[in-house]
Amino acid sequence: MSEPRSTSRHRHRRTRTGLAVGVPLALTAAGTLAYGITDLGVLGQASAAEAVPTWAADTADGFASVNSLGQNGTYGGRGGKTVTVKTLADLEKYATAAEPYVIVVAGTINMNPVGKEIKVQSDKTIVGQGTSGHIVGGGFFLGQGVHNVIIRNLTIRDSYQGIWNDKDHDFDAIQMDGAHHVWIDHNDLRHMADGLIDVRKDSTNVTVSWNKLSDNNKTFGIGWTENVKTDITIHHNWIRETEQRNPSTDNAAHAHLYNNFLEDAPNTDIGSSYGNYSRGATKMVLENSYFQGIKNPVIKDSGAAVVQRGSVFSGTSGRNESGGTAFDPKVYYPYSLDKAADVPSVLRSGAGPRADIGTTAAAGKAPAASTKAAAATTLTVAADGSGQYRTVQAAVNAVPANNPSRVVIAVKPGTYRELVKVPSNKPHVTIQGTGGSRKDTTIVYNNASGTPKPGGGTYGTGGSATVAVEADDFQARNLTISNDFDEKANQSIDGHQAVALRTAADKVFLDGVIVSGDQDTLLVDTAAKDKLGRVYVSNSYVVGNVDFIFGRATAVVDKSVITLKKRWDGTSAGYVTAPSTAANRKGILIANSTVNGDVSNGSFYLGRPWHAGGDASLDPQTTVRNTSLSAAVKSTPWTDMSGFSWKDDRFAEYKNTGAGAGSASSNRPHLSDAQAADQEVADWLAGWTPSAS
Structure with missing residues (x-):
């Protein structure tokens, strides 16, 4: 800029907590922490030798991002090995292991026996490879104290046993009893014997985002405890052709629901009995969601709270209730709202498994020496010579002019003192x-x-x-x-x-x-x-x-x-x-x-x-x-x-x-x-x- 101004040296300020990569605002309840540069991104255990695919760097938002219970954000198996599984035995082996893993499900895995729920342990990412990762006839269970788990980009389906209101087969897609810091994202969950998602027994710091939940009786239950401890964020989910628990939220301390699309299609065998339900002592904030054809779209118990703002109700009937005082979600984490009118189109195109998740090549692995740099989609940089290039600019230079598709320059840990220019x-x-x-x-x-x-x-x-x-x-x-x-050393320079x-x-x-x-x-x-x-x-x-x-x-x-x-x-x-x-x-x-x-x-x-x-x-x-x-x-x-x-x-x-x-x-x-x-x-x-x- 043309106007001279004076400037400064950087002074560091230590804070008591660090941040997970990709979750810079893991705020305390007071929401007043000041972060200095020395505190950035301290979580995640990946070493220079471990490869981190692009999607594997993603971390949770919402309540799953909040620093509590000794866990600062939810980043799953980051820092552990990335393994690809195609069999039930391998999936169960890595999901139940003590150490962190990023587990890529490549293909369809049939549960045996039907209804089996794999007991996932802490520090795991379980992710479908593009749209190919299917779990059929069972699901996952997260028990007491299990934490830092991501279940993402999977289709979990078809444990249905032919009984619509099935009270004998507790075959859920994802069930958690006393878990915390869990992120359920971009999945397709459908046609199960019991619930699609159950968040029970004081499970907390849970975020459920960008999922398709459909073709089921009981969709999504939260609570089943007298304690009021659960903190949960539910956003950008497409809930379609489900009867009840959309979700049902019982004794949740903080339930933040926004930008969800609840749809009851006309002239089908499945009809909704209710939509969002605030039960017990739940405090619920409901924002900018879209309810299409839902009976009793929002209901609450006398002791519960629902603060509503900005939602659209189209063709709904019956109870639509609000009242009481809840909380300000921005005290706990940042978020931005889509316009409610845009939610159906946003979720029809964006919810559920995505082709670009679970498929990116591991960023730290160089192609074979014979591979031509110009044809590579991933170029590796390492100052110690272990990559294809020692400088970032050298890798940029190797990108072909007018390249038609994405080229990832994967830069291994280190300090690169250089100038980098990416030309037009x-x-x-x-x-x-x-x-x-x-x-x-x-x-x-x-x-x-x-x-x-x-x-x-x-x-x-x-x-x-x-x-x-x-x-x-x-x-x-x-x-x-x-x-x-x-x-300070260059005061003579204008x-x-x-x-x-x-x-x-x-x-x-x-x-x-x-x-x-x-x-x-x-x-x-x-x-x-x-x-x-x-x-x-x-x-x-x-x-x-x-x-x-x-x-x-x-x-x-x-x-x-x-x-x-x-x-x-x-x-x-x-x-x-x-x-x-x-x-x-x-x-x-x-x-x-x-x-x-x-x-x-x-x-x-x-x-x-x-x-x-x-x-x-x-x-x-x-x-x-x-x-x-x-x-x-x-x-x-x-x-x-x-x-x-x-x-x-x-x-x-x-x-x-x-x-x-x-x-x-x-x-x-x-x-x-x-x-x-x-x-x-x-x-x-x-x-x-x-x-x-």
Whole structure:
């Protein structure tokens, strides 16, 4: 950026708990932890020698992500060996083992005897290979104390014994009695003798997401205990042609249901008796779900609570109840809502097993020496020479020009002090760290705007970037990108802007990364003024102090932590964002995130307008919504820049929380509910749905 600003050295702050990779906001009940860079991604035991496929780096959201009972998030068998099974004997062998495993089910496995439930032990991921993983005639059981389990991308079906309301055959797809930290995701569960999912006997910290649940009498039961302990998140599930327990939630301490689609098709043999049921002393929050043709869509006991907001009821009848007080889910974890009207189409296309889960090649395994790099879909990088390339840039260079499909550059743990540029003619590139933590793999350099270039002149702000991305459909995950320019040692240099990552492309997805610097850390740009550039940052950390999220792109920072740093001289003062948005474009959106850091109270602005080159036609925009703001944020969070008033541009907040949040005023504009409905993540992404590939 053209305006000189002072900057800082990074100061660390230790916190008492770490974070699982991909779960940066495993919040306590108070929701006030401040995370420093030294605490990022400490969970996961994968060594440099172990391969971590892209999908295996995924971790749970919702209550399964919360740090409790000695378990910080749910990441399953990450860090253990990945094994592929095709027989019941092998599946049972690895699922019941004491050590962690990622178990890939490749093909159909028939349970013998029918109704068998494999007793899964802790630290397991059981995942179907694409859409081929089927468990027929039985399921899985998670007993007392079993924890950190992921069951994903499977079809579990057909233990039905011919009796609709079967009280003799307890043949469930997934049953848990006293388990905790369990993630059930992207499965197809159907036609079982009893329930599809039973969460019983004080099981807690459970997330059930993106599943298809169908063709069954009793769908999903929760509770069966006098204790009020269960914390459960149920989101983006398609529940179709089921009669009862959709779900039935008995004595749950916190039940958060959102963006589910309950459908009772007309003129079939299966009719719903009720939908979401809050029983006993349950406290339920129900948001933005869609009920189609359901009888008694929402019911509650007299002692239970249901807080409803935003759902659609189409062709429903009977009881639709709410009342009592519940809880604020955002105290425990971040999330974003799809519009209720969009839920049927979103789930028809997105629920159930996916072809891209369970099939990615292990990232740490190099192809045979005879394989041509240009034809490879996975290129490995290792500083010690154990990969195909020793530098990240060498692997980028090996990607063929105008490559038509995804190329994964799998980078083994280590520090790579180099400059990396992904040119515009190499789209569909993923750079992924293969370690157990995003701290394990670091790409770092130390150029600044005023650093002299070998051939004369200086680098300038954009040219200072450690990693520069000019190719569309780029992804980065499970690594750190840093600029460690030493400002204190370079006070004689004019221009301390030092970019860690510059993007000048469309459909850039940064997932589970750390982007760290001081001034101008993350530059979200576009290929040209008239080009669209969309950037989605999720489950990540962005660290800096002056204008450290800036540029003209349409950028979303979602479900992430923005860490504020002191400047090089120990002072606390700075600006989070500096958008330079074109008129009629979306700017920078910070949503469902946390802004904090080891800095003084009231010392940081949320943003200021950057009219690059003095261009008065620009209309900079930053919206910060549904985000926890620490006391470091000023009570007047926006300020002018280079003679341009922030009040002439687009700066606003919506439903933020924390000590740094404040009520609406002329110096602190808030969106109305109607305005906020048009400033959600989906509005920014404009038809693009980022997904790991």
